[in-house]
Amino acid sequence: MNDAVTLKVRSHPQYLALIRDVTVRFCSMHGVPDAVTGDLRLAVDEACSNVIKHAYRGDTSRRIVVKYAMMERVLRIIIEDAGERVRPERMQGRDLDDIRPGGLGLHFIRRVFDTVAYDPKRKKGNRLLLSKQLGSRNED
Amino acid sequence: MNDAVTLKVRSHPQYLALIRDVTVRFCSMHGVPDAVTGDLRLAVDEACSNVIKHAYRGDTSRRIVVKYAMMERVLRIIIEDAGERVRPERMQGRDLDDIRPGGLGLHFIRRVFDTVAYDPKRKKGNRLLLSKQLGSRNED
Amino acid sequence: MKIDVGDYKGNTVVSLGGEVDMHTSPVLREKLLVLIREKPRRLIVDFREVSYIDSSGIATFVEGLKHMKTYNGRLQFSEIPQGIMEIFSFSKLDKVFEICGTLDEAVSR
Amino acid sequence: MKIDVGDYKGNTVVSLGGEVDMHTSPVLREKLLVLIREKPRRLIVDFREVSYIDSSGIATFVEGLKHMKTYNGRLQFSEIPQGIMEIFSFSKLDKVFEICGTLDEAVSR
Ligand SMILES: Nc1ncnc2c1ncn2[C@@H]1O[C@H](COP(=O)(O)OP(=O)(O)O)[C@@H](O)[C@H]1O
Numbered sequence: 158m159n160d161a162v163t164l165k166v167r168s169h170p171q172y173l174a175l176i177r178d179v180t181v182r183f184c185s186m187h188g189v190p191d192a193v194t195g196d197l198r199l200a201v202d203e204a205c206s207n208v209i210k211h212a213y214r215g216d217t218s219r220r221i222v223v224k225y226a227m228m229e230r231v232l233r234i235i236i237e238d239a240g241e242r243v244r245p246e247r248m249q250g251r252d253l254d255d256i257r258p259g260g261l262g263l264h265f266i267r268r269v270f271d272t273v274a275y276d277p278k279r280k281k282g283n284r285l286l287l288s289k290q291l292g293s294r295n296e297d
Numbered sequence: 298m299n300d301a302v303t304l305k306v307r308s309h310p311q312y313l314a315l316i317r318d319v320t321v322r323f324c325s326m327h328g329v330p331d332a333v334t335g336d337l338r339l340a341v342d343e344a345c346s347n348v349i350k351h352a353y354r355g356d357t358s359r360r361i362v363v364k365y366a367m368m369e370r371v372l373r374i375i376i377e378d379a380g381e382r383v384r385p386e387r388m389q390g391r392d393l394d395d396i397r398p399g400g401l402g403l404h405f406i407r408r409v410f411d412t413v414a415y416d417p418k419r420k421k422g423n424r425l426l427l428s429k430q431l432g433s434r435n436e437d
Numbered sequence: 438m439k440i441d442v443g444d445y446k447g448n449t450v451v452s453l454g455g456e457v458d459m460h461t462s463p464v465l466r467e468k469l470l471v472l473i474r475e476k477p478r479r480l481i482v483d484f485r486e487v488s489y490i491d492s493s494g495i496a497t498f499v500e501g502l503k504h505m506k507t508y509n510g511r512l513q514f515s516e517i518p519q520g521i522m523e524i525f526s527f528s529k530l531d532k533v534f535e536i537c538g539t540l541d542e543a544v545s546r
Numbered sequence: 547m548k549i550d551v552g553d554y555k556g557n558t559v560v561s562l563g564g565e566v567d568m569h570t571s572p573v574l575r576e577k578l579l580v581l582i583r584e585k586p587r588r589l590i591v592d593f594r595e596v597s598y599i600d601s602s603g604i605a606t607f608v609e610g611l612k613h614m615k616t617y618n619g620r621l622q623f624s625e626i627p628q629g630i631m632e633i634f635s636f637s638k639l640d641k642v643f644e645i646c647g648t649l650d651e652a653v654s655r
């Protein structure tokens with residue numbers, strides 16, 4: 158990815174706040190409206206939380222890599238881990254009418270991103286590809 | 298570096314704000330007092346500005362890598378570039394009594410960090426090694 | 438994250454602040470479960486100073502509510518900032534939790 | 547960064563806000579030089595909303611001051627937040643710029 162920001166952190170929940178800060182600043186640098194930025198901040202946080210919980214099964218000593226790029230008003234965010242391969246058939250949030258703890262993260266991710274897909278070319282671990290088409294820049 | 302955060306950005310001044318955000322969050326995660334965090338934010342910003350201005354001579358298309366680690370209350374920040382080698386004899390701020398634009402960055406860097414040194418083992422580009430001993434954690 | 442437990446007109450109020458995420462929500466969970474163990478008739482959580490909440494924070498409240506429902510206790514939320522209210526609405530949880538504008542609205546219900 | 551140019555009791559006031567760094571200071575520089583070209587007797591920069599300034603921002607003001615000194619103009623700073631004041635003191639620039647507590651203090655000097 159050209160013109161990208163890359164952030165590497167440990168798979169510990171304390172780094173989620175740092176990832177959120179980078180997400181927010183990257184968006185504001187590129188004139189993303191605040192409401193959308195808020196949704197993106199949540200979605201990226203949820204995707205990284207899922208890496209810690211599911212791909213790494215709570216192991217906080219591993220690595221998460223988050224990459225950001227903006228090209229022609231398409232925001233691309235890539236989240237890489239070296240954990241257990243995702244089984245796509247398990248990737249499903251709960252029915253929103255079935256009230257119980259958990260199962261909301263994927264809903265938050267899919268709500269804001271246009272595409273949410275795992276890179277099939279990735280051999281080890283997972284590479285989650287997220288993208289969103291934005292409107293024209295609201296500043297400058 | 299163990300337990301590190303690594304941030305890679307383009308050598309464009311617009312990314313300085315993002316680097317500052319990461320610096321501030323990393324410090325607050327580790328209970329660094331606000332006043333010290335403010336000084337560190339400025340020092341890291343100045344060091345990265347110098348990479349853009351001097352090592353890359355204003356070329357905004359190159360890479361800056363900033364790494365953060367905290368071990369036994371020693372904060373280590375490493376700033377890597379692939380630009381022109383620093384000539385140590387040139388690395389000097391202006392006399393503070395000689396009022397003119399520029400020449401303050403190194404003063405801000407040396408004011409807060411205990412050690413400011415270039416890694417002599419680096420073959421290409423520069424690796425600036427910054428460290429600061431902190432007092433015991435002021436939270437938890 | 439900040440959690441202060443206080444009293445408002447004879448009701449327990451949890452004043453929550455800052456960022457509630459996977460890192461901080463375990464602390465919230467523990468506090469809530471300790472409070473709920475006393476089986477309060479009503480527990481009010483004031484969201485005025487909450488700047489961020491993710492699904493782990495929401496899950497914590499869903500869990501708390503389930504416990505309270507076993508003895509017909511009420512979990513009320515007051516002063517929810519707009520951005521957070523949208524998350525609750527989207528998750529269809531605005532129908533599940535008792536959402537109140539203000540602390541006074543909560544206690545008068 | 548935010549730059550508003552206004553008038554206070556007949557004096558030009560630049561209300562600065564946000565973050566002044568290597569990315570934003572060129573915009574500040576241009577605004578300042580345009581204002582200084584008019585040779586104002588007094589230019590007040592209000593720092594109330596400035597959250598951050600680095601050496602490129604400071605260099606911009608040193609340059610502006612040099613221009614103003616050629617015609618004996620005065621560059622005054624008001625409402626400098628504490629953290630920023632410390633940077634000016636450390637840089638020995640608190641003696642070079644005219645530092646005023648408030649806008650009123652600036653205009654009455
Ligand atoms: N990164 C991931 N790796 C593996 N499985 C995942 C990942 N993200 C989500 N899943 C699966 O999708 C399910 C739903 O995810 P989500 O909606 O975030 O809810 P929760 O994480 O609370 O269960 C998870 O329970 C898990 O089985």
Ligand SMILES: Nc1ncnc2c1ncn2[C@@H]1O[C@H](COP(=O)(O)OP(=O)(O)O)[C@@H](O)[C@H]1O
Binds near residue numbers: 347352400
């Ligand atoms: N990263 C760097 N690479 C090469 N030279 C540098 C670097 N940082 C600083 N220098 C040298 O040190 C001098 C003083 O730096 P500084 O105090 O930051 O002031 P300024 O950058 O405004 O000149 C610079 O002018 C430059 O010659």
